[in-house]
Amino acid sequence: MKKLIVFYSFDGNTKLIAENIADEIGADLLELKPVKEITRNNFMKIFAGGKQAMTKAEPELLPFSIKPEDYDLIFIGTPVWAWTYAPALRTFFKQVKLVNKKIALFCCHGGRPRNFFEKFEEAVTGNTIVGKIEFKDPIRNQQDRDVQIARDWAKLIIGI
Numbered sequence: 001m002k003k004l005i006v007f008y009s010f011d012g013n014t015k016l017i018a019e020n021i022a023d024e025i026g027a028d029l030l031e032l033k034p035v036k037e038i039t040r041n042n043f044m045k046i047f048a049g050g051k052q053a054m055t056k057a058e059p060e061l062l063p064f065s066i067k068p069e070d071y072d073l074i075f076i077g078t079p080v081w082a083w084t085y086a087p088a089l090r091t092f093f094k095q096v097k098l099v100n101k102k103i104a105l106f107c108c109h110g111g112r113p114r115n116f117f118e119k120f121e122e123a124v125t126g127n128t129i130v131g132k133i134e135f136k137d138p139i140r141n142q143q144d145r146d147v148q149i150a151r152d153w154a155k156l157i158i159g160i
């Protein structure tokens with residue numbers, strides 16, 4: 001079974017989880033990178049990114065050579081932005097039509113994800129969701145514990 005982790009990360013939390021899952025189960029990694037990233041200013045980024053997420057913006061992504069269509073099981077990870085997935089993922093879902101895949105969803109958030117997973121699940125209709133998991137700012141909170149939880153979860157998923 002071919003396994004891929006697709007993710008976007010702005011501050012490194014989702015990247016931490018994505019890289020650990022990939023290492024644990026021997027999956028390929030695809031990091032989505034917008035051509036033009038939002039500001040790094042800690043205060044302004046919430047407005048800039050929040051606006052993009054709320055207006056359903058689809059920022060152009062740097063090209064990638066991996067073909068997600070060729071994989072059987074795809075983990076998709078994102079930070080929660082304005083209670084939904086990051087705009088880079090919106091572009092990804094537009095560019096790549098995933099059907100009949102096994103999909104596992106993961107996210108990092110700051111403690112207020114609200115109905116995030118409803119929207120994330122909607123974006124992958126036509127596939128089978130085999131798992132979902134969330135982490136609260138792992139780098140700042142319980143990094144070692146969350147990394148272990150992510151690794152154990154990924155092992156469980158590949159058994160499904």
Ligand SMILES: Cc1cc2nc3c(=O)[nH]c(=O)nc-3n(C[C@H](O)[C@H](O)[C@H](O)COP(=O)(O)O)c2cc1C
Binds near residue numbers: 048049084138
């Ligand atoms: C633009 C923006 C919007 C955010 N909106 C939310 C939100 O609606 N709910 C929440 O719990 N956290 C929110 N956060 C916090 C991030 O989801 C959280 O810090 C996450 O761990 C960041 O993941 P990353 O390090 O992979 O970028 C937001 C952060 C940014 C930058």
